[in-house]
Amino acid sequence: MNNDLIEQKSWWQLNWKWFVPVVGMLLFFIFLLFSSGLGGNLGDYSKAYADPKLYDVALEKVKLNEHVKAVLGAVEPINNMTILNGSVHYSDDNKSVNSTIKITFESGKAMLDISADRSNDTWNYKKINVRIKNPPEKKETIEIIKPIE
Numbered sequence: 001m002n003n004d005l006i007e008q009k010s011w012w013q014l015n016w017k018w019f020v021p022v023v024g025m026l027l028f029f030i031f032l033l034f035s036s037g038l039g040g041n042l043g044d045y046s047k048a049y050a051d052p053k054l055y056d057v058a059l060e061k062v063k064l065n066e067h068v069k070a071v072l073g074a075v076e077p078i079n080n081m082t083i084l085n086g087s088v089h090y091s092d093d094n095k096s097v098n099s100t101i102k103i104t105f106e107s108g109k110a111m112l113d114i115s116a117d118r119s120n121d122t123w124n125y126k127k128i129n130v131r132i133k134n135p136p137e138k139k140e141t142i143e144i145i146k147p148i149e
Helices: 011-036 038-050 051-063 066-072 079-084
Strands: 088-089 096-105 107-119 120-132 140-143
Touching: 051 066, 051 096, 051 107, 051 120, 051 140, 066 107, 066 120, 066 140, 079 096
Parallel strands: none
Antiparallel strands: 088 096, 096 107, 107 120, 120 140
């Protein structure tokens, strides 16, 4: 019988060939995320998710507009994916927001443009526009709240 001692390799000796490239790629993607500004945009989207009143109140104002009802019918509710597919930009320490999301109606689709300022946990809307895209023959912009110039 042979009583030679079997020497086992360490974890690093067994796994360095895949560990080094994976860590390198991870560091590269983290660098790209922070250098592209995408990290700040992700924060804006998370703030928009956390404050559903921003879109709910704007949609109520759209629902009350008679011209929108006449052209497109009733507006359908939005979901979180709607916000993700749109654009959101917060400024002034999260007290101002500019956002665009897609909204769907009974007989068409449109973009909802919102510009608002927050004061005491209440959004004061400076601008709400509905830009009708589909159907193309009804293409127009309806100002729900006109911007103050």
